[in-house]
Each structure stands twice: as structure tokens, then as C-alpha cells.
Amino acid sequence: MAQDMLLGNEEPSNNKETFLQQFCLLAKNATGAALLDVIKQVLDAPNVFVFGELLAEPNVAELKDGPDAKYYNTLNLFAYGTYKQFRAQPQEYIELTPAMQKKLQHLTIVSLAIKSKSIPYAVLLNELEIDNVRHLEDIIIEAIYADIIHGKLFQNTRILEVDYAQGRDIPPGYTGKIVETLQAWVNSCDGVSNCIEMQINYANAEKAKRLYNKERIEQELINLKKVLKSQASDSDESMQIDTHGPGTSGTSGMSQSEVRKKPTKMKNPRSSAVGLKFSK
Template sequence: MIDKGSHSNNPLEQFVLLAKSAKGAACNELIKQVLESPGVYVFGELLDMPNITELKNGPEVKVYNTLNLFAYGTYSHYLANPSDYLELTSLQRKKLQHLSLVTLATKSKCLPYDVLLKELDMTNVRDLEDLIIEGIYADIIHGKLDQKNSQFEVDFAIGRDIQAGDINVIVNCLRDWCNACEGVLSCVETQIQRANEEKNKNIQRKSDIEQEIVNIKKTLKTQLSDRPDGVDDSMSSDNRDATATDKGKKTMKIKGLKILR
């Protein structure tokens, strides 16, 4: 028997180590324990082991089919062909329902209660909400129960095992994502180039204005230096002559007064 309380960063690791030497009934018992073990929600490493793969061609094919179901299938798959699999215990049934909930959560961010009740073969909303809460505490899904609108809003769901046939789909999805990122990057680079060009134009415009101001100052300084000192440019030549005449008259008058004395 496996010590389910033993600590491991990977809950499946201890089963993988034991499966390397397990044969026959021991191998079957090991798989049944895996399907009930809390914290184990991926099974790909076991399915890839030669002694596990051998089961699908022997009398214990149901054991292999059940492990394969937990790795890739859902509860609705089990209900469609229950005779192909082992009869599930209550713990195994609940784990498969949790895995089915994870699969649904990866396909939609909003899961109506009526859809979940049908997929998980449940009739009571309270039991459904309890199942979802258990999944949240198990850290396989995160989200919010929207009881007003009778739906579960998904924030996060763990990833399940990937079948070989799904690899091309994932590759295409990643390729599309990379192409989209390249498009965004190209757009950003174009905007940066435009911003730099506009910046350079503004710098050149500022430099031209500053140079024009310097030239105007030089011109004004040259014009002022070419004019006689002490001459008020606002006075016309006629006004300057009149002023000079008035000064002469004052001088003569003063001189006349001196002579009379």
C-alpha cells in the first residue's frame, strides 16, 4: 500500500517509481490507488510506462481504459460506455467529475449550472456547488459562484494530460499566437519610429527658431551701432533744427540782459 501522507513535490512521482517494478495484480492495485489518491490529476507518465501500456492488450484492458479515461476523458465519456471501464468507487467518481469540470473550465470562462448538471450527471444544485468548492480547495480551478445567474465564472483551471493527436492543435495555436505577437510588435515599432521622427522635427524646428532669434538680435545691434550717439531717432530733422534755433535765441537774450546791466 502507498503511504498517502508522504510528502512529494509531485504526487504522481511515488506511483511512477513503484510502477517500474509492478506487474499483474500489483500493477492493477497501483492504478486503482492512483485514481483515488488526492492531489493526483495527471497520469501521462504512468500511461507512457511499458508495463502499463501492456495492459491494453491483455485481460486487464479495463484497468488501462480507466486510467486512460482519467487522463484524457470526462464523466460523460464514462456514462456513455460504462462497461469499458472499471466500476468506479465514490472517490474515483468524484475525482473524474472534478477532472471533467477542469476540462469544461478550459473551454469556457462562464459555465451555466444547467450545463454542469448535465455533464456531471447531477440533479441537485447544492451538490454541484459543493463539488465546485471542493475543486477550488483542491487548487485545480479558481473562480466565483454566481448564484444569482446560476453559473460559475472561471478564473483559472489546471492543465490536463495531452494526447498525441492534440499536439498539432497546440502547435497551431502557439503559431497563431506568435504571429499575433509579431503583428503587435511591428505596430509598436512603427509607432516608435513615427514618434522619433516627430521628435527630431520638433528639435530641428526649435533650433531654427533659436537661430532666427540670434540673427535678429545681431541685425538690431548692427543697426544701433551705425547711428550717431545722443541722437533721438524719434525726432525729425525739422524738429532738431527748431530746437537748435530756440537754444540760440535763449543765448542771445541772456547776453542782451547782461549788456543792459
């Protein structure tokens, strides 16, 4: 059965940036043990998950090559690293409190969520070095309530589906890679746009061709109908002429053979008896 851990569509609160700015102000004028204490506080703070601005403070950057380099390394780990990196070389960092370790695990989940929106439990167990599924789900739920990720736990398939993940700090020198990635994306979009434009032009040309052929066929049909109508009219006139025939005057439409066969009437039958002789 799936367990829905989505906490709504609200954007992360700006209070997180406010908390970080407060620590930056404290660190700006702090030196020695006071500065180290500020770093511990910011690593322990439950509402701070970005550390780039604090790392950029000059007095914090000076710790990198000094006797307190572990503090700088730990702050740098929380800004860009993962829990597995800490476990690989714990001697490079200060001793983490349970709260710090849990925060680093939350940040590790964020890094995984940025790379993939569907994260198997197996990957999470390995990256967080946890051997108990129930413990893993508790860590994920805490990250959701911390508002650094939004997602759903699918317990039947053992997958975390991520809907939102807060961004992490960008490592120095990584801006160029981002520019290259964005430029590649722009080039890809241009290629798709050109392809779509070519398809539109081809479709318009085909449409114009079909309209031209349709108009041509319709005109040919009109011309053919005119020709057929003219031929039908000529045929009707020819049939009428053949029916009446030539020489209609004086014969009432009879043919010459009929006229020959018709007996003629004698005008004066008595005249035929002239010159005949009768004997007794």
C-alpha cells in the same frame, strides 16, 4: 450574494507528484491482478490527478490490446477525458466507485476551467450531468479544497469564476498543436512589437520635426525683432534731423521767411537827414 471560494495564492503542493511516483514504482514491477489493483488504487487516490507517467509504463501500456483493456481505457479516460465521455460509453470502462466518479467530475471541472475562466452553472450542470445546483456547488467546493482549482462561486449570477486551474495530462500527438499555438502567439507578439516600433519611430520623427520648426520660428522672431529695432532707430534719427532743420547758423533756428519779416536796425539814423531841406 457572492460566495468567495478562493483558498489563497499558494501553488499546488508537490506531494501530488510524489504520490504518483509511488504508484509508478508499484506498477513498474507489478503484473496481472497486482497491476490491476494498482490502477484501481491510483484512480481512487484523493491526491492524484495526473496519470500520464503511469500510462507510459510498458506493462501498463500492454493492457491496451489485452483482455484487461478496460483498465487501460479507464486510466486513459482519467488522464485526458471527461465525465460526459464516461457516461456516453460506460461499457468501455471498469465500474467506477463513487470516489472515482467524483474525481472524474473534478477533472472535468479542471478541463472546463482551462478553456474558460468564467463558467456558467448551466455548462457545469450539463457536463457533470447534475440536476441540482446545491449538489453542483458541493462538487465545486470539493475541487477547490482538493487544490486543483481556485475560484469564486457567484450564486446570484450562477457563474464560477476561476483564478487558477491545475494542468491535465497532454494527449499523445498534441505537442505539435501546442508548438503551433505557441508559434502563432510568438508571431503575434512580433507583429505587435513591430507595430509599436513603427509608432515609436513615427513619434520620434514628429518630435524632431516639431523641434526643428520651433527653433526656426524662434530664430525668425529674433531676426524680426532686430529688423524692427533697426527701423525704429533710423526713424528716431530722421525725426531729430527734421526738427532742427537746415541753416541754423546766424538765425537761431528761424526760417528764411521769419528772417525777411524781421525789421532791421539802422546803425546811424542821423545820416538819413542829410540832403533834406526845411522851409520856414
